[in-house]
Amino acid sequence: MQDSRAALADITRRMTAAAREVGRQPDAVTLIAVSKTFGPEAIRPVLEAGQRVFGENRVQEAAGKWPELKGVYADIELHLIGPLQTNKAREAVALFDAIHSLDRDKLAAALAKEMEKQDRRPELFVQVNTGEEEQKAGVVPQEVEAFVVRCRKEHGLSIAGLMCIPPLEEPPGPHFALLAKLADKLGLAKLSMGMSADFETAVKLGATHVRVGSAIFGARAPFKGARQG
Numbered sequence: 001m002q003d004s005r006a007a008l009a010d011i012t013r014r015m016t017a018a019a020r021e022v023g024r025q026p027d028a029v030t031l032i033a034v035s036k037t038f039g040p041e042a043i044r045p046v047l048e049a050g051q052r053v054f055g056e057n058r059v060q061e062a063a064g065k066w067p068e069l070k071g072v073y074a075d076i077e078l079h080l081i082g083p084l085q086t087n088k089a090r091e092a093v094a095l096f097d098a099i100h101s102l103d104r105d106k107l108a109a110a111l112a113k114e115m116e117k118q119d120r121r122p123e124l125f126v127q128v129n130t131g132e133e134e135q136k137a138g139v140v141p142q143e144v145e146a147f148v149v150r151c152r153k154e155h156g157l158s159i160a161g162l163m164c165i166p167p168l169e170e171p172p173g174p175h176f177a178l179l180a181k182l183a184d185k186l187g188l189a190k191l192s193m194g195m196s197a198d199f200e201t202a203v204k205l206g207a208t209h210v211r212v213g214s215a216i217f218g219a220r221a222p223f224k225g226a227r228q229g
Contacts, residue, residue, distance in 0.1 A: 057082030161190025
């Protein structure tokens with residue numbers, strides 16, 4: 001296992017440099033340490049180094065490891081960055097402080113119901129399929145405005161921002177720029193974009209949240225004992 005504490009410090013340094021290069025305040029960007037597939041033994045050193053914001057892809061995996069850690073570190077902030085099934089909405093609202101993968105009306109309705117029932121309001125990001133890839137989740141760019149309006153008016157949801165995952169084979173910059181343009185048009189302040197390979201580009205183009213996993217924790221292995229959510 002790589003020294004995750006040293007890696008975390010390096011990522012933070014690079015984020016700060018990228019922000020200052022374009023005249024942004026470094027504290028305007030939140031680092032989400034993506035801990036999917038990693039167990040508590042890998043996460044604890046990163047917690048001890050001061051990191052408090054973490055990202056997970058699957059509800060069930062997160063439910064199996066985070067409650068105990070939250071019992072020790074009460075100020076942990078947990079973000080769901082992977083796809084969410086509607087039948088997991090109840091658990092997701094209970095466990096996560098932010099959900100980055102809102103992408104359809106059925107899910108919006110399920111989240112609205114659970115948020116009202118639980119009196120809990122995780123931040124919501126609409127996932128945008130900027131590359132219009134058939135195999136990828138997300139709202140295509142030309143439908144984002146209408147979807148955000150429906151979320152607000154029909155489902156009574158407050159949308160914090162937009163999220164994207166650019167196509168692997170394309171330069172990420174144009175996709176980040178498109179997401180920023182869409183967010184600006186809709187009056188949304190937050191942009192979840194940028195991962196291990198391109199977070200510096202994302203910071204320079206306005207990201208407020210970057211999702212970095214392997215650059216901190218190292219190569220991923222399946223999380224033992226976790227069921228897929």
